[in-house]
Amino acid sequence: MIVNKSMFSTSSSYYNIERMRQTFDDLQVQLATGKKAQTLSDMGGTRSTSIDLRHQLSRIDSFQENITMVGTRLDLIDLVVQRVDTIESEVRSFAAADSAGENQVNLTTAQGYARSHMDELINLLNTKFAERHMFAGNRTEQPPVKGMDVLLNGEGGRDGFRTVVSERKAADAGASGLGRLELSRAANVVTIDEDGTHPFGYKLSGASTDSLGVTAGTIGGGPPSLDITFNSPPNVGEKVFVSLTLPDGSSKTLEFSATLSATPSAGEFQVGATNDDTAANFEAALQNKLLGETSTTLNAASVFAAADNFFNGNGETIQRVDGPPFNSATALQAATPTDTVVWYEGSSSGDPRKSVAARIADKASVGYGVEGNEKGFLELMRSLASVAVETFSLGDTTAEARYDALTDRQMDRLAESNNNRPGSVEVIAMELGVVRNTMGSYKDLNNGYATQVETVISGLEDASLEEVAIRIQTLQVRLQASYQTMSIVSQLSLVNYMR
DSSP states (O other): OOOOGGGSOHHHHHHHHHHHHHHHHHHHHHHHHOBSOSSGGGGGGGHHHHHHHHHHHHHHHHHHHHHHHHHHHHHHHHHHHHHHHHHHHHHHHHHHSSTTOGGGHHHHHHHHHHHHHHHHHHHHHTOEETTEETTBTTOOSSOSBOOHHHHHHOBTTBBOHHHHHHHHHHHHHOTTSSTTEEEEEETTEEEEEESSSSSOSOEEEEEEESOTTEEEOOOBTTTTEEEEEEOSOOOTTOEEEEEEEOTTSOEEEEEEEEEOOSSOOTTEEEOOSSHHHHHHHHHHHHHHHHHHHHHTHHHHHHHHHHHHHHSOOTTOOOEEEOOSSOTTOOOEEEOOTTTBOOSBOSOOOSSGGGGSEEEEETTEEEEOOOBTTSHHHHHHHHHHHHHHTOOOOTTOTTHHHHHHHHHHHHHHHTOGGGTTSTTOHHHHHHHHHHHHHHHHHHHHHHHHHHHHHHHHHHHHHBOOHHHHHHHHHHHHHHHHHHHHHHHHHHTOOGGGGOO
16 A cells, blocks of 8 residues: 555644744844844834834934033033123222222223223133134124224224224214303303204203292203393302203213302302303303313213214114214214124124024924123123223323213113113023023933833833743744654654554
């Protein structure tokens, strides 16, 4: 009898053994690598999910890198801002010192002190880190602020701050030195006129008196004008006040006391034999007072007005006097880059923080830009430059009064009461502190989310070594049994089936 060997399922048995062998080999690889699959194709249906999760993890890593990068930059910016705040405090303290100081030492050191701090401020605003200028907004390729010598003295045919100041002083003082005011008298009436409609010199803001014999008129006309009328002799000690607005926006009230002395001191006028004489004496006293104030108080106001025009902030143009002639000028004109040094060349935006931004999460970003022409930096620069261009020689009788007028304005502009204004050094520091806190919160959130994503990826890709080991043992037993069975079957012959 012929027995076909197909009656035995040896083919399928060999196939099953081969499959188990392959599975055994795969499990050994998993045990060695700790991974369920060695290629994407081996992952089957979990492949797309794993790829998507790893993409999310990569994005989280980039967000964390951004947070680290911005944190490093903020560390440097914080140091600079702290130093600028210290400079502001030092300048304020120097300005608050008693007048010219003992033996007028402040007069001899004021200019050098201002120049050294101005130079340091410029260097701070030009701080560079990793090829980026940190106080230039989004224009980080070049230093945002010109060097001190260029700013003060000009360069390549372009005028610097010193020239702009000299032009402004001339325009404010006028040819007569009366601050663009004109005085005239008709009998017992003294008239004060502005010499035109323009932004220069003194502006009349009012007059008053405590004397029943004197009438202080109201401002009228165009250009503005006011009259002071002497109807009867004022009593000794009674006063007349003339209030003026100066070019930098500050105000000044001139005070005149009636006296019988034939040699009245500054701020006094002699009561004459007639009302006309008294008016003439008052006119002379007013003229002398205006000449003195023009060389001191108005001079300081002119310097700061020029600083406001030259060191422009966001949305402002650099302006200078439209001349020559300057002492009779009637308008300011916009400067151009070909005739005037541009002090700041970084970006200038309505919201400096948004000038530079970094994404720290899928739906979150932080703005941490800083621009060198923000209000706090700007006012400090203006204040320092205003003193840096002035000379206070001991032989100059106006030096101490000019110095006092300048430092009064320094203290006003750098006063701590300005600390809460937008763009102040303190507000900049506070806003950057908020950015740092925001990044810290998102760093923690990103870490938590990354941990969750990694857990899911691990569940998809990582093999359980305990499970793999058990499966290997189980499969090893099955393979051994299968090998033994096939060994027995391979030894069968026809004799085994014959009776």
